[in-house]
Amino acid sequence: MTATAPPVARTAPADPASRRATIVALTVVAGTVMIPLDVTVVAVALARLSQETGAALPVIQWVSTGYTLALAAVIPAAAWAMGRYGARTVFLGALLLFTVGSVLVACSWDAGSMIAFRVVQGMGGGFVMPAAMTLALHAAPVTERGRVMALLGLPVLVGPVLGPPLGGWVLDNLSWRWLFLINLPIGLVALWLARRNLPTVARADAARLDRRGLVLLAPAMVLLVMGASLAEESLVRAAVVVPVVASLALLALFVRHALRTPTPLLQVGLLSRRLTGGGALVLVLFAGAYFSTLLLVPLYFQVARGESASTAGLLMVPQAVLAGLSIQVAGRLVDRVAPLRVVATGISMAVLGYAGFALLLDATTSYWVLVPFLMLGTTGAGASMLPTMTLATRHLDHDEIPSGTTMINVLNQLATSVTTALVAVLLAAGLTSRLPALDGGVGGLQALTPDARDAAAPAIADAVRAALALPVGMMAAALVVAMLVLWRADRVREPAGR
Template sequence: MAATLAHDGAAAPARTLRPMTIALVLVLGGIMVSLDTTVVNVAINHLSETFDASLATIQWIATGYSLALGAMVPTAAWAVGRFGAKRLYLAAVAAFALGSVLAGLAWDVPSMIAFRVVQGLAGGLVMPAGMTILIRAAKPEELGKLMGTNGLAILVGPLAGPALGGWLIDQVSWRWMFFINLPVGLAILLLAGRLFPADAPAARRALDVPGLLLLSPGLAALIYGVTRFGDGAGGATPLAWIAAGLALAAAFTVRARFAAHPLIDLRLFRTRSFSAATATLTVFSAGYFGTMILAPLYFQLVRGESATVAGLLAMPGAFASGVAMQIVGRLVDRIGAGRIVPVSIAVAASGFVLLAVQLTADASYWGLAAATMLIGAGGGATIMPSMTAATKGVSHDQAPAASTTVNLITTTMSAVGTASASALLSARLPDGGIQAVHRLAGTAREAAAPTLAHAFQLTYLLPLSLVAAAVVPALLIHSKSPKTSKNSKESS
């Protein structure tokens, strides 16, 4: 097993700093990364109108960011061993802040997508490096509580992001959605540089460059093929891209089984808890995160609301998600993820059903808020317990590989889900797509509202199906997480 680890032979660092202090600092980094995701979600409609771009094109501002996150995550275990978790975290935060400034200076859609990719490449290292620092600092019995605290970022980012982004769009400029990351990044660098423990000596290993060249282009080809359907491309072209992406992903899997130092250590999947938890995250993340751009678009396109109002209407779901995350973060250590996650998925699925049923042109905002709160509560109570179940039983040396895999799954499936939802919605919009809707005004916009609302209703059937399907692997998650020593033996 030693050959597959990013921190081979490294001794566990002394716990000279309280793990809760580390978790609170990491929350800031998580807020910065998640804030940039949610801020952009509410801006998709405005940016599409500003740059006169189709939904299938403009969604790459969100999808390109998520895809870049996923592309870098597999290198995290190698990078932690090569540079150290603390140094890697600081460098990634600095690069993210720089990418944010560049995105704010973008002059067209291609330049913005390019700078968003820069952000994503840096952000893809922030989360796994931070999680590695936290796992190494925490005792196994307190990991659930610390993961819940670290999950505050998933509360604050989605809660503040849409409202803040909407206000900046309507009152200042869309460019400040990105510029705001600069002071946040500087604060993180100051705190983490002073408070995080120094990196312990670690053995280095080679980066699996062939594996990286198979996985990242494979994911990009797969998602590009999906978005080509949204642009109305017919024939064999989208299918060819999808087939190429699947072929590259399959080749990566075969190589990972035999490579000395694979990007993803497939032997982690030999344990039932890790396999079940990651399978749950795979299906659930595609449905849950893939819909984040849909609700703001519904409020702006169908109901004619401003970006600020659309952002404020996203807050109930985000608040419910954060509260649920904090509650289950304290329960998972006592009763186990296996008893929590299936129930949480059922709650999220019921919220999607309620939302899809009432998503008409004149639906009550109170009813929509109740549905989104169910979705948010179910999501918050599913993601973090699943991540805890996947990482709780791993040894100290396995921490980089485990956190890498978990973050890769959530970020990649978020991109797949976003692209799929955008493609389905684009295919159901009137001729001319979102650009044609922008040209409607007055009574014409009101007359088109029922048709637009129906398009959103049909699109929501995809995330509903994915979320409901996630209950199958969730039933296989252990009610009680295996002990570290036992899990380490099973993974060797």
């Protein structure tokens, strides 16, 4: 496991292909940066949106849920759309739809119109990331894919961390409408850059839509995300169990169908390859764990410690900076040294960081103690997720890249939704057992008076600590899988089209 990889012939920095790949990656980053930021910015604003529209919080929650469901519904069709119309066209169209949707949300006049326009946003957002990954991977030589994916991963990892402070600042100083209007200038610049810099990617020969696959996979995605979003306090409710079971049945039918049809919606058979399938499993475990911590950490700062949304976000800024730096370093290293060294080191750092944070947090622990552990955790996340994604897609042929990138986005969406729901249930159970008088579970925390919150702070911190056991355990499981799958990954050669 300590043997280094044989030297890899690298493209010189001045090589036109390398420069072209960098330009493409930075161009699609300009468009993708809005997507992860938008999710966390809106999450911070739900209480304010409830006040502004006069809608109850469970109703206004659909501003977030409707967006996520629309996102999940369209992702499965991304590979077909890129094969039919080309990745460049899909990226431009999705970016335009997301930008227009943002303006419409800013102009909404009540909760119903806001939710409807958020669905429009989600439909555009679901196509953006698969198309961005496809364009970047097509442009990059195989030996440059780690570096290019590192650039592409900046919005994915850093965006959710920067969203809370940005949303808090906008709410404190501007109208809530600017949460969405800010996407207009960003979107217009991104569209201009994309039209200027993005190459045309050859379309696949088989452009026929696998309607049966879409009818199976799209509802499966929506049902699983819906069931997960309703699992706030219990998993054993009909509203949760029925859609989840139906989703799993549809997913099983889709896999069976995809393995039997010559032109499936997604090439599920790619997951049988050691690096593609194994890397996808590592991503499912680690991404689900990492993004679920973004529910627990801000909640701890705001409720157990009484910080404002802006202050809680500022406490997470050092994590975002280090995550961005570690993505760039690891993305370059994975092209040069044994991949296991990079990924295993990153996951180990994440496990140590979040485990240390969980073990030491209480209602009074100094931030000088807690924040460094979070910084270690996010540094590890940056050093593991994108390198693993690079390995999972490195040996794909050009006509396999749309399916590969779409599957990764599908799996990450499902893993994040399910793990976040499980963490929310664990948190609610912990709060119920420690604070039996609390009404409304996690949502009831927002209704506590300052004095009641201070009195409940030790119990809240204990509940957050207990809920963190799941993501930390999943990260440890991801490390075990990586050790098994990525052993001598530098010597694995999976020729395109195999």
